[in-house]
Amino acid sequence: MKSNKGISTMIAVIGMVVLLVAGLGIGYVMNSGTTDVSGDLYPEDSEWRTESINLAGSTTVLPVADSAALAFMNMYSGVTVTVQGGGSGTGYASALDGTVDIGMGSRGPKQSEIDSGDLWLHPLALDAVCVVVNPSVGSNIELTLEEVAMIFAGEYTNWNQVDSSLPDAEIYVVVRESGSGTRGTFEEYTIDEYDLEIDSTMVHEQPSNPAVRTAVKDTPNSIGYVGFGFLTNDIVAVSLAAEEGSAYVPATLENIQNGLYPISRLLYFITGSPIESGSLADRFISFVLSEDGQDIVEDEGFLRLPPSYNYP
């Protein structure tokens, strides 16, 4: 009995090791870890495709899509629009492999995403990424993009290194996880501009806009960044100057719409194929771009697409 147990444990362990090696080997041979979900999940002529669509992706776009979906479903009874999060990466991946009708992204596509299939981008709103600090730092903080970059890259570790009028306290840096659309936009305008790098061992990561806001609100001497729609009164939005000597621009709706605020971006709907006119996806996107839809965009704290906007 004893030896039997020993043998079966051995067999199980050996089996696991063999599988582990086999998995590593096969993965290595394939040299890419993708599982292809090919094929159309919804046949073209199926009855219910015309009755429901689903969206997934960026958590920044999520609140807009959610409210728009509710309004849309109220307008057309019998229509279902499901909206899920998951992040911009998920938005692009699911639009590419057809698991959703519309993906959502808070950044442009990466090269790897462009390489893996056809993509159609439909801008739906403007957004700005605002640098925020805890009120303990001061109520009116002005920084240049370079200073912001130096803080986030860990070149400045104490507030009074940035400016002698600021408190003598260690800076507590809050960022989004790498790969987040908000972080991508933020770094594009700050860190990357000055050839700096975020040291992953020095920063505190939070997985969403509200989580960053909470961390900055609760931690004295902290700095972070959130989408414009997530600004609240209990944190201080920093006024930014594009470079030394130019004017400091407060993070207000007006300044972002005029293009004065230095860190702004587009939000996208993403599809893996051209949109058939008249399809439910087409009607939904048109609704978001309509006057009513853009009102929802504003209600959620983002900015209307300027009328003069040139679609790529």
Added chain:
Amino acid sequence: MSNKTLKKLSFFFANLKSQPMTIVLFVCASFSIVILFLMLFFVAREGALAFSKFGPDLLFGQQWNLEANVFGGLPLLYGSLMVTFGALLIAIPIGVSTAIFVSEVLPFYLRDPIKSIIELLASIPSVIYGFIGLLIIVPFISSFFDIPSGQTALTASIILSLMTIPTIVSVSGEIISAVPKSYKEAALGLGATKWEAIKTIVLPISKSGILASIMLGFGRAIGETIAVSMVAGNQAHLATSYLDSVYTIPAFIATHMGEAAVGSLEYSALFGLGLILLIITFIVNTLADSVVKRGVQHG
């Protein structure tokens, strides 16, 4: 030895034909084993790209840089072990003493109600623990130690210990209750006090079972994701004190998976981290198994 095993096996399979219900059970049992093996296989396959590119650096590198495509998980592994160790340091003494108290000392009519209350703790969803941590423990740690942020390794350890204590109490409690009454009565009859009987008879007999419950607790603690992610501060560095922020492997995977482009090197590196976590839990479980077996043989 192997002959005997073969005979038993062939007898088992010969019997299958005549018993349809056995076949059904056999298929179901195989199913769960196959699922486990397939999970291992797929995680390994997805992680292979990162392992082939970085090798041991995936485990020992200190930077996780998406732009430079460099992925090192040492701070995460370190954070995971640190938080889990801290949680067990708190949970073992409390858990084992509670188990002894409930199974041996409490009057008989109170045992079951108290036990069910403790087991209720185990059924609270982890996100609720995360909330409690954020609302109560984080501000408390921040003000008690006078540090700017209460999101520390210590906070995560406290939350995790709350989550592992019920596991330890209920499993150890069963083991301790299973010690034959006659043994204890014999000790008491020889003039031992209640405490001496527990110390010299009950604990040595249930030692291996208690150890197994601790291993189960370890598995629960090292795999916990959301509650830790909410209170640990998520800083991927080699923390020098329990009052520093840390980042754990499960919290890191959960945070990054949504934004990782499918098929990218980062995606594969995340699976690689998952594989490391799986291997650790397998090793711990196997150890627990052998400890229990050895304990039973000696007992």
